[in-house]
Amino acid sequence: DGGITQSPKYLFRKEGQNVTLSCEQNLNHDAMYWYRQDPGQGLRLIYYSQIVNDFQKGDIAEGYSVSREKKESFPLTVTSAQKNPTAFYLCASSVYGTGGLEQYFGPGTRLTVT
Amino acid sequence: ELKVEQNPLFLSMQEGKNYTIYCNYSTTSDRLYWYRQDPGKSLESLFVLLSNGAVKQEGRLMASLDTKARLSTLHITAAVHDLSATYFCAVDRGGAQKLVFGQGTRLTINP
Numbered sequence: 001d002g003g004i005t006q007s008p009k010y011l012f013r014k015e016g017q018n019v020t021l022s023c024e025q026n027l028n029h030d031a032m033y034w035y036r037q038d039p040g041q042g043l044r045l046i047y048y049s050q051i052v053n054d055f056q057k058g059d060i061a062e063g064y065s066v067s068r069e070k071k072e073s074f075p076l077t078v079t080s081a082q083k084n085p086t087a088f089y090l091c092a093s094s095v096y097g098t099g100g101l102e103q104y105f106g107p108g109t110r111l112t113v114t
Numbered sequence: 115e116l117k118v119e120q121n122p123l124f125l126s127m128q129e130g131k132n133y134t135i136y137c138n139y140s141t142t143s144d145r146l147y148w149y150r151q152d153p154g155k156s157l158e159s160l161f162v163l164l165s166n167g168a169v170k171q172e173g174r175l176m177a178s179l180d181t182k183a184r185l186s187t188l189h190i191t192a193a194v195h196d197l198s199a200t201y202f203c204a205v206d207r208g209g210a211q212k213l214v215f216g217q218g219t220r221l222t223i224n225p
Contacts, residue, residue: 031211033212041217041218042217043204048212090157099162099164100147101206101213104159
């Protein structure tokens with residue numbers, strides 16, 4: 001089955017620790033994204049990557065870092081510089097088809113920092 | 115800067131009733147997307163609207179796009195409890211395959 005996997009589903013960390021969220025896709029999509037969702041809010045773009053070894057900041061990149069060494073993988077590191085890291089994190093990948101931008105989402109990782 | 119606004123943000127309705135969710139956006143775009151999110155879950159694609167006047171229907175949901183008014187609507191007909199979820203619209207920012215999402219409309223359908 002093609003799709004996007006994120007791990008872990010739930011993650012708990014102490015304040016001041018860096019944490020890395022995993023995102024893997026086997027859809028052969030070039031573009032991948034990280035979004036943050038806070039309770040009762042929409043999605044905000046953290047980082048995106050259109051091709052291997054290249055990525056751009058989204059709207060709320062401060063306190064986050066990413067890498068894109070392989071087409072299938074786009075891990076997100078939440079650093080200790082992120083002031084309010086507790087949130088639901090969604091990874092996505094996309095391709096432009098005849099039906100417009102087809103964006104597929106992973107199941108999400110819920111990060112709690114105390 | 116592209117902004118996307120939905121209203122209402124919260125909607126509680128009875129089964130069997132009809133209602134409409136509105137999605138306004140601030141700059142020209144011909145591509146608009148609707149997603150559904152169940153509590154604690156990821157987003158599921160519902161509709162892709164690619165041109166002015168586009169209308170898509172699936173079951174009790176119908177989405178339309180008016181690019182001149184920069185408005186999309188998601189109409190719910192004879193609501194049933196299973197449609198309870200949060201609905202997001204998103205607009206294609208163009209160029210770099212980026213979407214801008216609305217705040218979401220939390221829909222609760224009561225028996």
